[in-house]
Amino acid sequence: MTTQLTQSQLDDLARDLDAIRDEVRADLGERDARYIRRIIRLHRTLEIGGRVLMPFGFIPPVFVAGVASLGVAKIIENMEIGHNVMHGQYDWMNDPSLHSQTYEWDTVCTGDSWRQTHNYEHHTYTNVIGKDRDYGYAVLRLSDDEKWKPWHLLQFINYLMLTVFFQWGVGLHELESERIRRREIKLSDKKAFLRDFFRKGGRQAFKDYVFFPALTFPVFPIVLAGNVCANLVRNLWSSTVIFCGHFTEDAETFSEASIENESRGQWYLRQLTGSSNFTGGKWVHILSGHLSHQIEHHVFPDIPAHRYREIAPRVEAVCRKYGLKYNTGSFGKQYWTVLKRIAHYSLPDRVRVKLEAQAV
Amino acid sequence: MLSTIRSQGALHWLGRQLFNRDDPGAFFDPLLAVLNPMWVRGFVPARLLDVIDETADTRTFRLRPSARWQGFRAGQHVNVIVDVDGVRQHRTFTISSAPSQWRTDGTLTLTVKRHPGGHVTHWMHDHLRPGTILGISQAFGEFDLPPSGQPKPLLYIMGGSGVTPALSHLVSLAERDYRAPVTLLYYVRTQADVIGAETLYALAARWPALSLHVFATEEQGEAALLNEQHLDAVPGFAARDAYLCGPPGLMDRANALLARYGVQEEQIRCTFFSAPTAVAADTPLGGAVTFARSDIHVDSDGDAPLLEIAEAAELNPAYGCRMGICHQCSCRKTEGTVVNRLTGKASGPGEETIQLCISVPQGPVTVDL
Ligand code: FES
Secondary structure: OOOOOOHHHHHHHHHHHHHHHHHHHHHOOHHHHHHHHHHHHHHHHHHHHHHHHHHHOOOHHHHHHHHHHHHHHHHHHHHHHHHHHHOOOOHHHOOHHHOOOOOOOOOOOOHHHHHHHHHHHHHHOOOEOOOOOOHHHHOOOOOOOOOOOHHHHHHHHHHHHHHHOHHHHHHHHHHOHHHHHOOOOOHHHHHHHHHHHHHHHHHHHHHHHHHHHHHOHHHHHHHHHHHHHHHHHHHHHHHHHHHHHHOOOOOOOEOOHHHOOOOHHHHHHHHHHHOOOOEOOHHHHHHOOOHHHHHHHHHOOOOOHHHHHHHHHHHHHHHHHOOOOOOOOEHHHHHHHHHHHHHHOOOOHHHHHHHHHHHO | OOOOOOOOOHHHHHHHHHHOOOOHHHHHHHHHHHHOHHHOOOOEEEEEEEEEEEEOOEEEEEEEEOOOOOOOOOOOEEEEEEEEOOEEEEEEEEEOOOHHHHHHHOOEEEEEEOOOOOHHHHHHHHHOOOOOEEEEOOOEOOOOOOOOOOOOOEEEEEEHHHHHHHHHHHHHHHHHOOOOOEEEEEEEOOHHHOOOHHHHHHHHHHOOOEEEEEEEHHHHHHHHOOOHHHHHOOOOHHHOEEEEEOOHHHHHHHHHHHHHOOOOHHHEEEOOOOOOOOOOOOOOOEEEEEEOOOOEEEEEEOOOOHHHHHHHOOOOOOOOOOOOOOOOOEEEEEEEEEEEOOOOOEOOOOOEEEEHHHEEEEEEEEEOO
């Protein structure tokens, strides 16, 4: 199913995309700094607002406002600030609080673990089955590259669990529990990781489930419930955005053999065809950390994300030039194809193929 | 380094838990910077009170830092922190005022020359206006006055904008009513380039211990370059403690001359900060690489990236993709120019974050590794 281009086409593709990247890089400056600082101010305001409103949550509308404020704050911090800062999008600003290698975000997963599993593994080996462990997060079967097993029938439940507890799932991702199960590695190999995981996870749980509730003692059940809801809102949204980025119907997958001695052009091609976008208004883009422009993000992971919107038409034009599919659609449509994909691949291949044949 | 949050035990621990950062106080900075920039915690904010023209290309900036600033000794420096086109820049300047001024009215002055090709000093001249808030670090440096007690005769050899620490020193000495002779040999291009002229001439007029000699190298020619006669004219100079500050040419000359006259190294103190200068565009790739933290020096040639150079030197820097995507290998370059393999562009010469796997040295480079 992989798209074929000749070597010289691939070289041209790399040249075209490099030109876009170089142009944006050369233009980075004041405007980008002002943008991210404004977003950070918004995050701080919403976070403070949420924490202040929460104890007054015995008034129902205030509860909703508090949850929305804190939930959106967490979403913005994780998606538009944390994720993007850790990609090195703002390293050029030379601001120690926006440095890719030291930033620590407001979620269970430690920055270091994320930098390893996401920035390196996922972005280097995007959609390479067996190498990109983000592909299905090792709990979902999303292509026939993986052999069907009976428990896959229940993978929709797995999916629901994953999306509800997304921050914990992402936090534990580096544990590689599937490899431990297969006895390829031992639990004790992961001691250092587990120590960091418990420290960070503990810190997050302490803050939202102990400290702030205790601080507002008489109304602690309300604050506790509000914080749980805010985290849930963030989990649902961020997992949905991420699923829409790679697991849509037409997002391609690759084999390990196909990426040996990969050229830059091939790498670009893999990023273009392995990712998918969704459309929406300005705030949909901001709240998704511009992962609504997953394609642009995968081609240029370290360019400030708010630029993706501006260069999208040019990336799309490049795709057209080489006859590549620029996978985009409305949020609802893309998400629907994700759900379909999860459901389809939960079935044994014979059944799935027959069903697909009937649908055509 | 710049964070002024000291660990205050429990409170600091709590802050770390809540804000996921080692400098929890700075969490609110983005809001404080708008409400009142003088409340920012990430660095010491300082308000610019006025800008004084010294010469055609040199200005003095008078600042009042916030109460968290801890003061300084004459001859010390601060890092100035400014955002230029969205990029945070740090530059070191010597404080040109005396500590007594800070103690009386809470202000200090920095005297800044437009550095040829120096992006930041030009920006400071063009953009800093009274009322602006900029950041400074705590003071540092060891270019100290002689301890009080038995006053020793002193010799200052200064060039151009290198005179700034001497301004602070001399004012402080005059306040102490320093009795032993003090001589300043000051080398400038023309008389119009004398920095702190008012202060210097006023000091010379009312403080008998000071003798001031200004040499204008462009106006007076060869004879105005530091030479034996200049030293011979200073009574008993070989027994004096010497303070040197100026461009590298002058420093070399002064050191060589003093050594020839048998002045001991312990008697000499040097200091100088100049803005880092970019290498010429046609400098070949490769160069001497210093890994500062591990104190390893190696040579590189051709287009070997720093990651490979570091690994060849048996260092183990973090890395991931080795193709410039993941930023796992990002680290601080403190000096020198590197060329980005992906874009073919050369970096600036100053301190900044680079990706080791795609950065090729162009001339000598120092990396914090
Ligand atoms: S190792 Fe991935 S950017 Fe250098």
